[in-house]
Amino acid sequence: MSYTPYREPFSAWNKLILAYRRHSGSWAYILHRLTGIGLVAYLFIHIWALSSLTHGRAAFAEEMKTFTTPPFKVGEWLLGALVMFHAFNGIRIAVVDLANGAKYHKKLLGAVWVTGVAVVVLMFFLIFSTDLFAK
Amino acid sequence: MTDRNPGLSENDRCYTCMTATFRIQRYNPEKDAKPYFKDYTLTDLDPTFRVLDALHEIKWKIDGTLTFRRSCAHGMCGSDGVRINGKNGLACAVLLKDINTSKPIVIEPLPFLPIIKDLTVDQSDFFRKYEMIKPYLITHEPPPQMERLQSPEDAELLMEPTKCIMCACCTTSCPSLWSNENYLGPAAILRGFRFAFDSRDEAPEDHMAAMDSQDGVWRCHTIFNCVEACPKEINITWHISQVKKQLVTMEL
Numbered sequence: 552m553s554y555t556p557y558r559e560p561f562s563a564w565n566k567l568i569l570a571y572r573r574h575s576g577s578w579a580y581i582l583h584r585l586t587g588i589g590l591v592a593y594l595f596i597h598i599w600a601l602s603s604l605t606h607g608r609a610a611f612a613e614e615m616k617t618f619t620t621p622p623f624k625v626g627e628w629l630l631g632a633l634v635m636f637h638a639f640n641g642i643r644i645a646v647v648d649l650a651n652g653a654k655y656h657k658k659l660l661g662a663v664w665v666t667g668v669a670v671v672v673l674m675f676f677l678i679f680s681t682d683l684f685a686k
Numbered sequence: 687m688t689d690r691n692p693g694l695s696e697n698d699r700c701y702t703c704m705t706a707t708f709r710i711q712r713y714n715p716e717k718d719a720k721p722y723f724k725d726y727t728l729t730d731l732d733p734t735f736r737v738l739d740a741l742h743e744i745k746w747k748i749d750g751t752l753t754f755r756r757s758c759a760h761g762m763c764g765s766d767g768v769r770i771n772g773k774n775g776l777a778c779a780v781l782l783k784d785i786n787t788s789k790p791i792v793i794e795p796l797p798f799l800p801i802i803k804d805l806t807v808d809q810s811d812f813f814r815k816y817e818m819i820k821p822y823l824i825t826h827e828p829p830p831q832m833e834r835l836q837s838p839e840d841a842e843l844l845m846e847p848t849k850c851i852m853c854a855c856c857t858t859s860c861p862s863l864w865s866n867e868n869y870l871g872p873a874a875i876l877r878g879f880r881f882a883f884d885s886r887d888e889a890p891e892d893h894m895a896a897m898d899s900q901d902g903v904w905r906c907h908t909i910f911n912c913v914e915a916c917p918k919e920i921n922i923t924w925h926i927s928q929v930k931k932q933l934v935t936m937e938l
């Protein structure tokens with residue numbers, strides 16, 4: 552007697568990452584991937600923005616002026632938040648892989664959030680201090 | 687006709703009777719093109735019943751065609767791994783009171799492996815990868831007259847990985863495996879650790895070879911799905927990280 556075992560199509564597995572029960576570790580993984588993609592995208596925008604340098608000093612200075620407007624500052628702050636998560640979680644992954652972090656990975660993730668949020672709040676004051684406290 | 691599978695006996699009656707619906711993934715290779723879900727409602731359930739008890743009730747009293755594997759029914763043989771409410775686990779080790787029974791309880795076969803029928807999967811791929819790490823003690827010396835001795839400290843290191851019952855809950859929960867079907871998977875690596883880190887083994891590099899390949903430990907992205915799924919509460923990722931660390935230091 553023969554039978555045909557059923558195999559899920561390959562495309563089903565991406566969906567499974569979201570459908571399988573999530574916990575702190577899989578959330579960290581998903582966020583690490585998403586912030587990683589976000590940072591690569593930013594890198595391209597960054598290099599594209601720098602290309603105004605080829606049009607001379609004045610063009611560059613003009614462009615820099617737009618980057619000091621509030622919407623760009625908010626964007627910069629959010630970008631900083633992505634960097635913070637990716638950087639701190641990167642340290643967490645290194646501790647898991649090269650030390651004994653697998654035994655306390657949930658606490659490590661807690662530390663990632665606490666330090667990350669603290670730095671992001673600090674960045675808020677650094678970035679917006681001129682707008683907030685300037686007379 | 688005598689009732690060979692009488693189901694729950696008089697002594698097993700529920701004390702806090704409850705009703706629950708089980709949404710079970712069915713697939714008959716002779717009839718169905720694709721798996722589908724079917725609901726079964728059971729009354730007279732006790733919160734201390736295990737998911738396996740419910741599967742038995744359904745098979746014995748409602749629908750005899752429901753197919754699933756089980757043998758020991760006590761968390762020792764590793765044959766009844768299924769996905770319960772989105773998470774892998776042993777049907778015989780998950781109690782109804784520990785899962786959400788207010789909505790239909792979704793029971794699917796373990797992900798990734800081909801489905802033979804209903805909840806029964808083909809585990810060949812899982813065991814093929816297990817064999818790749820050479821799951822046996824490799825020695826060159828002739829065996830001593832008595833047993834091969836090991837210090838209590840060296841034995842302690844193997845306590846956790848030897849608890850593994852090869853149920854495949856971990857490996858089939860691993861997103862790295864879903865996206866790369868050649869990945870060895872946590873269960874095989876855990877077994878690789880068990881031999882490569884055994885003080886009596888004389889060829890750890892033979893076990894390490896498969897784990898150091900491009901489909902070995904480096905595919906583990908420390909997602910911890912395996913640890914969450916393991917019914918024996920083994921910290922598999924810690925053992926994988928020790929293999930990684932060992933390989934890194936060896937290569938330096």
Ligand code: SF4
Binds near residue numbers: 859871872906910
């Ligand atoms: S920790 Fe590694 S082996 Fe375990 S599920 Fe995650 S990627 Fe897979």
Ligand code: SF4
Binds near residue numbers: 850857876915920
């Ligand atoms: S490590 Fe745990 S989940 Fe994986 S096969 Fe062994 S007992 Fe099952």
Ligand code: FES
Binds near residue numbers: 759765767776779
């Ligand atoms: S039936 Fe043996 S482990 Fe569940």
